[in-house]
Amino acid sequence: MHPTLRVPPMAGAGPTPGRPVTISGRTLDADTVVGAHSHEWGQLTYAGHGMMRVSAERSSWIVPPQRAIWIAPGVLHEVVTLEEAYLCPLRIHAAREPFNGEKCRVVEVSPLLRELIAALEPADGELPEARAALLGELILDELARAPTRPIRVPLPQDKRLKALCEALIEAPGAPQTLEHWAREVGASERTLARLFEKELGMRFGQWRQQVRLAHAAPMIARGMPLSRVAEELGYASQSAFTAMFRKTFGSPPSSFFARQPP
Incomplete structure (x- = not known):
């Protein structure tokens, strides 16, 4: 965007x-x-x-x-x-x-x-x-x-890490590895991995998962089929997306959003 x-x-x-x-x-x-x-x-x-x-x-x-x-x-x-x-x-x-x-x-x-x-x-x-x-x-x-519904995406200060994070927020379904992004932003893979832990308190894969969850919430709220949500966010299948969602929130998307008003 x-x-x-x-x-x-x-x-x-x-x-x-x-x-x-x-x-x-x-x-x-x-x-x-x-x-x-x-x-x-x-x-x-x-x-x-x-x-x-x-x-x-x-x-x-x-x-x-x-x-x-x-x-x-x-x-x-x-x-x-x-x-x-x-x-x-x-x-x-x-x-x-x-x-x-x-x-x-x-x-x-x-x-x-x-x-x-x-x-x-x-x-x-x-x-x-x-x-x-x-x-x-x-x-x-x-x-x-009011109950809390946290889907938080921490943001970095390091310019190289910021460039990577902004690219993934723009395209959360991008499948590229940390090695690929290291070449894109001009840093070593090890340096980026260290920065994720230091600045954001999580690994690259964990942070990308939070970004995908953040994008999934409005898609689901608008009534988009879970199969399409999974596809747009880079998951191999709807079941893989649902399993990730359940692991994070303790319930599948259908139950998590059941209490939400239309």
């Missing part, structure tokens, strides 16, 4: 002690970048529809509408839309952080949380302050109970 449009962060009122959660939404075209920025408040980065990639804390997450990412106050982050998306981040007062100082956390958006978020942004104008405050409290309560 090659983003073509850069836009500023969302405008709108910040949260207050009396109104701890605020929201404003906008539709963004595919390949739009909301450049790196931070806030004095916390943010639940959420899209009502469409896929996005969120990068923060040297990690990247691919996020379908069934998930959202908590970004703590002061954390630098960037959002890239992978397709047309309705981005509607929730601003949460710094004193009301729901996750005890965690900088980032991926959460599942339950049907109730989704409806509460929609109610906070009415189509017919401003909410009364009392109702907005009440909805904010309900959102915070539901958010604190």
Whole structure:
């Protein structure tokens, strides 16, 4: 993917002690970048529809509408839309952080949380302050109970490793070995293997698997057949992909996504 449009962060009122959660939404075209920025408040980065990639804390997450990412106050982050998306981040007062100082956390958006978020942004104008405050409290309560759904892709700083990682994020099904990539980026295979362990805390094969899982999530959420998902991500068969998914998450894709809203 090659983003073509850069836009500023969302405008709108910040949260207050009396109104701890605020929201404003906008539709963004595919390949739009909301450049790196931070806030004095916390943010639940959420899209009502469409896929996005969120990068923060040297990690990247691919996020379908069934998930959202908590970004703590002061954390630098960037959002890239992978397709047309309705981005509607929730601003949460710094004193009301729901996750005890965690900088980032991926959460599942339950049907109730989704409806509460929609109610906070009415189509017919401003909410009364009392109702907005009440909805904010309900959102915070539901958010604190939300299960995590982590598919995290750590990102490197070394330029050679970064070039390799960016290429695989662009084409997660690429079958080339670490030896091949070493020639492409001008480093020895041993050097790259050492950098994967040092900077990313995992081996090349483990990191590539996380990238493939990150890409698989929105494909499955959109209803793509598992056989096609497996093919596009470089697996020899659907059963091989399902076995990998089960090993990582403890359940096959059909069960993992069963609780997700359509």
